[in-house]
Amino acid sequence: MEKIIVHATFHTGHRQVGYPGVCRFVHGHTWRGTVTITTEAFPRDALDMSIDFGRIKQVMRDLDHKMLVVESDATFTDPALFEPEGVVVMPGKGPSVENVAHYVFDRVVALIARQYPDRGISYRIEVTIHETENNCFVVDKSATV
Ligand SMILES: [Zn+2]
Structure with missing residues (x-):
């Protein structure tokens, strides 16, 4: 196996609209993410390099200094109020650590598909997102690309 x-x-920044505690207020986190991709043998490019590490990192860095929201957040998705380039719309009903992990997972699958399309290779992709020092969520799924 290769990893x-x-x-x-x-x-x-984010907020959990509708949450009964303080998380409903706008606040920030320094998130730490780890993406682990495992497969039998990675495809390689002309330089014998596999999946571009920098691009995997960039999936998470693209969220840096952004406000994470969901589609139903009419305030932060209003371009008259907030610059759209500073807002990232997460899937689901809230910009939770769970949805951030799934967002990163989906984009990692998409970048593998762009670099090595239609190879029929099965990857195990684990995305670990630490919202705080003590709270973390893990998505660990397989994807065939
Ligand atoms: Zn939070």
Whole structure:
């Protein structure tokens, strides 16, 4: 087996609209993410390099200094109020650590598909996102690309 492990740190704002505690207020986190991709043998390019580590890192860095929201957040998705380039719309009903991990997972699958399309290779992709020092969520799924 071969394994790629990439770490990144990113700073964001978010709020959990409808949450009964203080998380409903706008606040920030320094998130730490780790993407681990495992497969039998990675495809390689002309330089014998596999999946671009920098691009995997960039998936997480693209969230840096952004406000993470969901589509239903009419305030932060209003371009008259907030610059769209400073806002990232997460899937689901809230910009939770769970949805951030799934967002990163989906983009990692997409970047593998762009670099090595239609190879029929099965990858195990684990995305670990630490919202705080003590709270973390892991998505660990397989994807065939
Ligand atoms: Zn939070």
